[in-house]
Amino acid sequence: MNTLIPFNWLKEYCKTDVDLKTFIKRLSLVGNEIERTIRPDKYLARVLVGRVKEINPHPDADKLQLVTTEINGGKTVQIVCGGTNLEGGQLVAVALPGALVSWHGDNELTLEETKIRGQESFGMICAAEELGFPGLGGGTNIWDLSGVAKDSDVGRDLAEVLDLDDTVFDIEMTTNRPDGMAVVGQAREACAAALGDMDDPLKKVPKIPVHEGDDKYVFNLQVDEHDLCPRYMGVVMDVKVGPSPWWLQKRLILAGAKPINNVVDITNYVRLELGQPMHAFDYNKIDGGKIVVRSAKQGEKFLALNEEEYELSEGMLVIADESKPVAVGGVMGGLDSGVSGLTKTIILESATFDPLSIRETWRALNLQSDSQALYEKGLSTELAPHGMARAIELLRVLAHGQVVGKVQDDRKGDYVHRAFSLDPKKVNKLIGIEIDTNTQIGMLSRLGFEVSDTDQDGVYEVKVPFWRDMDIESDVDLTEEIARLYGYENLPSTIPSGVIPRRERDTLLDRENEIKDLLAGSGWTEVYANSFIDPEDAVRAGIDPALGLIVMNPLAQDQALMRPSLIPNMMRTIAENEQREGVERLFELQRVYLKREGDLPEERSMLLVAIVDEVGGEDLFRHMKGSLEIIMSKYHAEFELSREGLSSQWHPGRSARVLVDGEAVGTLGEVHPIVVQAFGVEYKVAMMEIDLPMLQKHMKLDPSYDEPTEFPAALRDLALLVDEKVAYRELTETMMDSSKLLKSIELFDLYRGSQIEKGKKSLAVHLTLADDHTLTSEEVDVDIKKITDELISTHGVVIRD
Amino acid sequence: MSFKDELQKLRASFDTDLATVSGDDELEVLRVKYLGRKSGLQDLMRLLKDMTNDERKDAGQAANEVKKAIESAFDLTTTELERARLENLATEEAIDISLPGIAPPVGHLHMTTTAIREIEGIFARLGFTRVRHPEVEWEWYAFETLRVGPDHPARDNWETFFIDAPADDKKGKMVLTPHTTNGDVREMERGDLPIRMMNINKTYRRQSDVSHVPMFHQFEGLLIDEGVTITDLKGLFEHFAKEYFGADREIRLRPHHFRFTEPSFEVDISCGLCHGKGCRMCKDGWVELGGAGMLHPDVLKAGGVDPEKYGGLAFGWGLERTVSMRAGLNISDLRTMYSNDVRFLQQF
Structure with missing residues (x-):
């Protein structure tokens, strides 16, 4: 949470002569991080106090006026102004040509002497927000200085008249340090950091005036919820409501509060100075002169100071009178019971509330305030009397305040120092x-x-x-x-000494890295998708959402499922990239989350590789299979493909499960057209999904090797014409079975089309034959004959020249 | 003409022809003409069989001498031609080197993968072993043992994702871990000391804007040993900062607050853009790197480690943030990293 601390105010408690730069740096380094500093006179260079002498309509613009304004040395100038609250004799802020102002409280603008709709305008009569004080309110109305400047100030620099030579620290405090979110707390931090000498008001006994004799008015306090309100102090005072003096208004503005009237301003002042939130009720609006600290009734209505109505529920703490809530405790006061210009008597509150209850209440109501922000951090019961004493002191001086009854103090138990x-x-x-x-x-x-x-x-x-x-x-x-x-x-740096422990490695991490490198090195691009998916996407991908975990409080309903599969995200990614790039080769290697009853889910590493192209079929499948082959050959795992047991997201004719040693480790093939359509993808998609822990079981990481033979191999080519129904695998098995010399078969051409009979395909293969001696051409011929004979008799193959 | 005269004539003719040769092809024509089956030399050789023994011996010797001379002249010329060819490679065999390359298929690792490996490597050199603890976790490990009590704001459903699953009697509700610190007590529970652990994993928080992604990564370092000090923690970060960001970068520690460490720090690194002078990308020359601290004795106890004997330090930093702080890499919206736009992915 950020706190604004005006340096001049802080210096009232921390006597210092340290230069500003050192002060800022050191205060930050001990833990009070000053994120930025603000100069309150930033927009006040070349801004003077002026007096309105004459107001005439602009001849060519309905909404503008020509204002004859007195500036320095009795000189008058004409300024074009659109302000609707201008009056003759008013003291105003005049920004002269050359002044930098915050245009409409937003963009910066340097003024020039100019003509507006044909009329000379020497500078600008400013609104408070244009000079950097949006906190003063008034919007685009011009700033009426009558309350803060005197006639004798006309012509003087406004910054000097308003005493704004100050620097405000914007400090980010950690949530455990509400004491640092106030002027006195920061003064103490500064003094602890050896930046000055501390005069600590919180170390003194709070001086609360004792009212002699009978109470002037009836005031009863009843605390029903001591757990939620460990301390409640209240006192009745007669006051005279009016505007605060400028010095106090200024401090409030610089610290981020808005001046209202002296009584309200004092409650805010004490909060900003000591960190103790205060509240003042108009005594005459409190039925029966009674304050009850109780739990709200279910459905009870409350009209807050911000003019919004809230429906309360049981468990929320309210400050009530005999008949109704007058405040949500520690969060916000009520509109009707607040201090107004008509208020003559107040009940001043200084209390302590349970931080958790404050947090739950404001979140349930979505109602925040400066008091709530402090209370929810947790405040000490011992701070309340200090707030009370300081507020009474200020009310006496600035609002003719008189304590007219005994101070009521209801607290839960005694305080014990830690x-x-x-x-x-x-x-x-x-x-x-x-x-x-x-x-x-x-x-x-x-x-x-x-x-x-x-x-x-x-x-x-x-x-x-x-x-x-x-x-x-x-x-x-x-x-x-x-x-x-x-x-x-000031501390040195050391490299940790000590024994380096032996920790069992997660070897799957190594395999994952190897596979990622293998894929990225052969043309595949890695994606990282969100762990949360749309449950509907799981359904679209033919995956049962019940396999995954449901997030109870997702950021959006389409991010409510912890993915049990990488496929839905990949389909989304493909759909989103399709318009841009067309053909893609993507992969993701991450963990999925598989629900287990009564335990945390299994977090399982899966590999999903995907290729997208305009046409599907054998070529697309073979591209995918090629990558499977390089992975399998890296780990010396022999795989087989099986069309059995395919799940529904796979194309039944163009997919297969991948088996190693008879165990399924994944699936390879084209995605089912229904799934592809469901994601709005127009291209064809082939994928390979591998269960990595399963594959890891079958990896051979320390393979043996075959001594390369010194005898040259014989190479022969064969061209085969065969029925479409005969699978390549059947042909190679037949060939291998019919020759002991045949070591390998490599397909180098595959043709279907007009040159050959319909329903047939033509294959061309390189054959490699070898043995433990140099083969003679007769030996090779004999085996080639065996091979071709067997192909002809078993599969009806026609051997082509 | 005598046999020897014929030979002389042949030889003279060869010398004349050879002098005109300028390339391999012409040389080959000459070879056929003078040494081939239908060459003049062969014709003369065929005459030998009709000669007397004495004549044949003499003539044969002469013919052989001429043949050898011609062969040797061929060899010499071949060598010379080859030398001439090699000398002219720069012009004769010049290619257009400006044509585009023919690339092998090139893929791309995601920048997160690359960063994880790099960070893992930096800490591996100090003996930290990478492990993976769960992402879906019990409140017990994500909060409770880390002194983040049930009332702490981090535990309400504004900040942390909860899983729709029955709570465990002891370990509480199932959550998506908001930090990799969940692995700390798990690592201690293995019972092996000392510990140097690097847990890099996905973490989750309920926020999404230009500088936050609801799913992100953290890398958590945990060091538990006898006599671990704040100065060690400082040294560790200095090592990391200089390795990952560059030898000219400095770090500083600022006091901060975390429930599971005491003292707690925010670690800053000197700004890579202005080199510590202060610019609009940093605060007075420093950029926030992440949080760290000395493990709270209660956390050690929760992991079954005796805080009187052992101390610990821990840090858990956002990987995406760390990556994006590298000079030169200017990711204006962190969400881009996981949007999987191929145009983004293929730049790494």
Whole structure:
């Protein structure tokens, strides 16, 4: 969460003379990362306080006016302005030619002396947002300075009049440190980082005025839900509502809040300064003068300050009066019970709420606020009285505030400080260097920890300040405080020593890498698809979604299934790329998720290779099969193809299961036309899906080798004309069976078409014959005769010349 | 004319012819003319059989001498012609080297695969072994043992994906692990110490925008040994940063907060664009790399490791983020990495 901290405000608590650059760097390095800095006077160069003297209509534009404006030295200029809230005598912000403004609070623009619709305009009368203060509201209305500047300021630089020579830190705080999300907390961090001297208001006893005598008004507090509201403090005050002084408005704006009126502004001021959210109710809107902290009733309606109505449910914590909720506790006050210009008396609230309940409530209602953002991090019950004391002090000074009743304080149990003993040796052992005990103690003390003297073992006791209640849970947390203040940049770097352990390797990872290299090296492009798929896509691909896992809270319904197969994504990828590229060769090697009853799913590595082309059939199949062959030959695994047991996503005539040693390791072939159509793919798709753990069982990684024979082999070619029905495999088996000398057969031509009889195919093969001596041509002829005779008699082959 | 005169004439004629030869083809014609079956020399040789023994011996010797001389002249000329040819290769056999190449089929590994291998290799040199722990995980390993309690915001269904499956009595609900840290306690439970583990895996979080993908990868390093220190952690990252990003890059640690480590850090690397001067791509010359920390004693205990004796450090970084921070690689939308547009994939 980001927090805006004005440097001048911080310096009220951290007396420092460190230069800004060093300050920013050091504060960041100890853990308060300043993501950016903002100069509030960025858009105020060449901007003056001016006074409107005369307003005349623009002769050629209905919506524009010609404003005679007094600027420096009694000089008057004409400025064309579209503001609808202009009045004679008004003090306004005049940006002179050359000024850089934020045009409509958006784009930057440097002004020039210009003519607007034919009329001279010397600069611009600005809205607050055009000068970098959108937080002031007012939109495009011109900024009426009457409340913040005096007549004697006319002609002076606006930045000087408004005292805006400041730098605002935009700090990203980690969620465990709500104490750092306020001015005092950051001042403390800075002082702990040796950037200044701390005057810590939270270390003092909060001064809450005691009301003497009877309460002026009835005020009863009843807390029903102590678990959800461990502390609730309330007090009734008479106040005079009006605008806040500029210095306070300015601090609110710089810290990101919007000034409303003095009472509301003070509650925000205390939150920004101390980190304690505050709320003020209009006493006269609280039925029966009674505050009840209770669970909401189911269906109870609540109109919030943001003018939205919410329907509450049981378990949500509300602050109610006798009849109705007046606030969702710690989240937002009600519209009707809020402080308005008519308010005379308030109930001031300073409370502590359960962080989890806050989070659940705002999420259920989708209602966020600055208070909620702090409360959900977890605040200490001991912070509440500090907030109360500070708010009362400010209300007295700035809103004629008078405490007119006893402060009610209802809390759950007594507060006990956390404390830990810390062994400086242990601290140093973890950090890796020697930091002496006094230095350690000094660092902790600057952060507000109370540290005892060391005992005979050198161990000391550390008492945790209340504002660190939530994040300091053990002695290692204290070690971190010492280490970060010492400065990680001051630590040396070492390469871990020690024995290198022997860890059993996941050898499948090696195989996966080899296969990826093999495929990428032979023309295939690797894809990584999302693990989540559309359950409908599984169905389209002929895969039962029930094999996978359903995500209960997917980002979208079409990402609700953890994929049990790589095929659906691959079909999507093909469909999406089809328009762009046409022929594709893709592969994915990733894990799929297979549901198991009562256990985590099996995460199984699968390989899916896909080729896309305009025509399907034998060629496409053979392209796919070729890749299967190189994988199988790499691992010396003999495979067979079987048409049996194909699942439905495969083309029944153009696919086969891949068997190694009789065990199925995958499927190869064309995707069923129904599946292809279901994904809107117009081309044909062939795929090879391999179950890698299954294949791994049959891999031979340390193969033996055959001594190459020194006797030359004899090479012969044969051309065969055979019936289409006879499979190539049948021919090769017949040939191998009929000759002992035949070592290999290589198909080098396959022809069907007009040159030969219909229903026939012509094949040409290279035959390699060899033996343990140099073969004579007679020996070769004898075997070739055996081969051809057998082909003729078994398959009716015609041997062609 | 006598036999010897005929030989002399033949020899003279050969010398004249040979002088005009300029190439292999012409030389071959001469070879046939002077040494072939129908050559003048052969005709003369055939006369030998009709001579007396004495005449034949003398004439035969003379004929052989001429034949050898011619053969040797042929050899010499052949050699000379070959030398001349080799000398002229640059012009005679010149090709158009500007024609496009004929490429073998070229495929592409996904950039994530390449990055995983590279990172795995960098840590392997320090003895870290790559393992894979589950992606679909029990809350026990993803949160509970890491001190991320049931109330922690990371565990609500805004941030973490839950699986529709019955919860386990002890291990809680089934989730998609939001970080590779789920492998830490699993690795400890194997019971072997010390540990140097690198768990690279898919992780899942419920966010999708230009800098977030709901499925991404993390690489988790876990080192458990006696006397592990913060300075070790710093050294480890320095090693990684210099290996992966370049020797001129520096790292720094900033305090941060994670439930399972104490102290916790955010690790920054000096910006590769401005080299630490500060530019619009970085914060004052630094770019955030990822989180890390010293394992919390409770996490060690959850894995059955004695925190009094052993210490641990762990880091789990987004792989996509790390990859995209490499100088030169400017991926404006991380989601591009898994959209599988072939035009993207084929650039790696």
